[in-house]
Amino acid sequence: MATVGSGKYTYELVEDWAKLPEGWVLGQTGIVTDSQDRVYLFNRGEHPLVVLDRHGNFLASWGEGTLPDAHGMFIDSEENLYMPVKSSHVVLKYTSDGNLLMTLGTWDQPSDTGWSGNYLETAARAAGPFNAPADVALAAHGDLYIADGYGNARVHRFTPDGRLLHSWGAPGKTGAGEFHIPHGVWVHTDGRVFVADRENDRVQIFDPDGRYLDQWTGFRRPCDFYIDSDEAVYIPELDAFMSIVDIQGNVLARWDPPTPGPDGTGGHAVWVDSHGDLYVNRNLEGQRLLKYRLCG
Numbered sequence: 596m597a598t599v600g601s602g603k604y605t606y607e608l609v610e611d612w613a614k615l616p617e618g619w620v621l622g623q624t625g626i627v628t629d630s631q632d633r634v635y636l637f638n639r640g641e642h643p644l645v646v647l648d649r650h651g652n653f654l655a656s657w658g659e660g661t662l663p664d665a666h667g668m669f670i671d672s673e674e675n676l677y678m679p680v681k682s683s684h685v686v687l688k689y690t691s692d693g694n695l696l697m698t699l700g701t702w703d704q705p706s707d708t709g710w711s712g713n714y715l716e717t718a719a720r721a722a723g724p725f726n727a728p729a730d731v732a733l734a735a736h737g738d739l740y741i742a743d744g745y746g747n748a749r750v751h752r753f754t755p756d757g758r759l760l761h762s763w764g765a766p767g768k769t770g771a772g773e774f775h776i777p778h779g780v781w782v783h784t785d786g787r788v789f790v791a792d793r794e795n796d797r798v799q800i801f802d803p804d805g806r807y808l809d810q811w812t813g814f815r816r817p818c819d820f821y822i823d824s825d826e827a828v829y830i831p832e833l834d835a836f837m838s839i840v841d842i843q844g845n846v847l848a849r850w851d852p853p854t855p856g857p858d859g860t861g862g863h864a865v866w867v868d869s870h871g872d873l874y875v876n877r878n879l880e881g882q883r884l885l886k887y888r889l890c891g
Contacts, residue, residue: 609887644662728747729777863876
């Protein structure tokens with residue numbers, strides 16, 4: 596079987612991995628795994644939260660009729676799930692079996708950013724939470740960082756119980772702390788906050804309080820992050836596919852999707868399980884969920 600990547604980061608695609616019930620189709624998908632390597636898929640489909648085992652066998656689903664627009668996901672050490680519902684302008688915290696624990700934001704009430712609804716345009720101004728939030732991550736001490744998102748140009752920091760601490764960011768294309776779709780967010784173990792500034796083709800890095808530290812360029816619409824215990828940073832790209840870089844931003848591996856497609860059909864979300872296997876959401880019907888098995 597053909598492999599992708601390079602060196603330590605060499606993988607093979609697991610063909611037809613997900614075994615969904617007959618007739619079920621995944622939409623755009625956020626991905627996490629738990630301590631047992633069960634795979635949680637928060638997707639824009641009739642069955643919004645789908646659970647599979649690591650072999651792709653179907654285990655459960657929930658959220659039908661209540662979660663209309665999945666975008667991003669995170670799992671904490673207690674295996675609670677954090678799920679942005681983009682078009683409803685809320686971020687929800689659930690137990691892994693579907694009990695709602697917390698709601699951030701107000702359903703169907705976007706903040707006033709003057710956004711036209713066209714992702715090619717920035718918000719007219721930054722505002723509070725939320726206008727089409729895109730992603731959520733947790734710091735080691737439990738604070739939540741939310742990338743907000745499509746209709747805003749901010750990152751918001753909340754306490755674990757949902758109190759807003761502060762926000763940063765402004766609409767823009769080049770300046771430090773300017774965003775055009777802050778699409779993905781990850782908090783490293785050292786506290787640094789990584790933001791995928793998608794439409795500006797860059798990653799911006801901040802301290803825990805939102806002070807700008809650095810940026811990485813050379814990406815093609817970066818969308819998401821996973822940082823592993825070796826400080827390898829996995830970054831799916833919408834106009835490419837997958838890059839793995841070290842914590843200084845140097846490329847370790849990079850590869851294209853398994854079948855060609857136009858710009859906008861590349862990588863959208865990523866997660867890595869305890870075996871080092873990759874789960875990638877591709878922005879293409881029929882390839883919404885890809886699993887890459889680590890070689891060696």
